[in-house]
Amino acid sequence: MTEPFLKWAGGKRWLVNSDQLPLPASYDRYIEPFLGGGAIFFHLAPARAILSDVNAELIHLYTVLRDSPRELMELMQRHHAQHSRSYYYDLRSRVPEDGLDRAARTMYLNRTCWNGLYRVNLKGVFNVPIGTKSTVIFDNEDFEGISRRLQRAELVCCDFEPTIAHARQGDFVFVDPPYTVRHNLNGFIKYNETLFGWEDQIRLRDAVASAIDRGAAVVVTNADHESVRELYAEICEYRPVSRVSVLASEPGRRGKTTEALFSANL
Numbered sequence: 001m002t003e004p005f006l007k008w009a010g011g012k013r014w015l016v017n018s019d020q021l022p023l024p025a026s027y028d029r030y031i032e033p034f035l036g037g038g039a040i041f042f043h044l045a046p047a048r049a050i051l052s053d054v055n056a057e058l059i060h061l062y063t064v065l066r067d068s069p070r071e072l073m074e075l076m077q078r079h080h081a082q083h084s085r086s087y088y089y090d091l092r093s094r095v096p097e098d099g100l101d102r103a104a105r106t107m108y109l110n111r112t113c114w115n116g117l118y119r120v121n122l123k124g125v126f127n128v129p130i131g132t133k134s135t136v137i138f139d140n141e142d143f144e145g146i147s148r149r150l151q152r153a154e155l156v157c158c159d160f161e162p163t164i165a166h167a168r169q170g171d172f173v174f175v176d177p178p179y180t181v182r183h184n185l186n187g188f189i190k191y192n193e194t195l196f197g198w199e200d201q202i203r204l205r206d207a208v209a210s211a212i213d214r215g216a217a218v219v220v221t222n223a224d225h226e227s228v229r230e231l232y233a234e235i236c237e238y239r240p241v242s243r244v245s246v247l248a249s250e251p252g253r254r255g256k257t258t259e260a261l262f263s264a265n266l
Contacts, residue, residue, distance in 0.1 A: 007116030008037030024217035027172035033160035049153040052163040059157040064103035066150035069143035075104035080136035164207040169215030179223040224260040236262035
């Protein structure tokens, strides 16, 4: 199994390792409209895939890693050699014009920022402070192996609707949107609300319902909240899945929580 190369807020490595992910018996193509760190894609290693995300910098990084893994590794080694607090903030303050440099910047910031969080201000500028991790390149790094996996995938920067619209019988769609609910917003979800509001949740439910009607196998993860459960009640089976919360700033305050998992046509 190829490990994800990014740490992504809301990522699903924990679900991969928990044996709580239901899967169809077989499928011809894998579709994921909220790619993020891609934990499920790398775990399943499908023969064919459509992977999309609305985050242009993220999709650009995946594309560069697919097409130029060696060149990207060389740049990451340079970042590794120069990493420091001042270097982090200097690189954070400017976006290179060169596409390869831009991709390396995104990966470097992801690996050294606070908690792997991708957040931008109202002007679209990445503004996450430096984190405590100093490792820029890991011992088991395999950019070329990741590149080979990505050769099988179509990478697209777009809203989720056109991606899910591709889904037909024989496809498996894994949907992991930002978690927003109709009320009861906390700090992290409130940030997501600026990116993905309740109207988007309704729009997503409608896109998922259409994919189910076309015969696609679907798994959706979301906040385990009454408003979200009501949203999917008539189109999917519901089950709670348990995980350890990682959003608290102190490990001692992190306890078990549940997320909602909805499935159909499995």
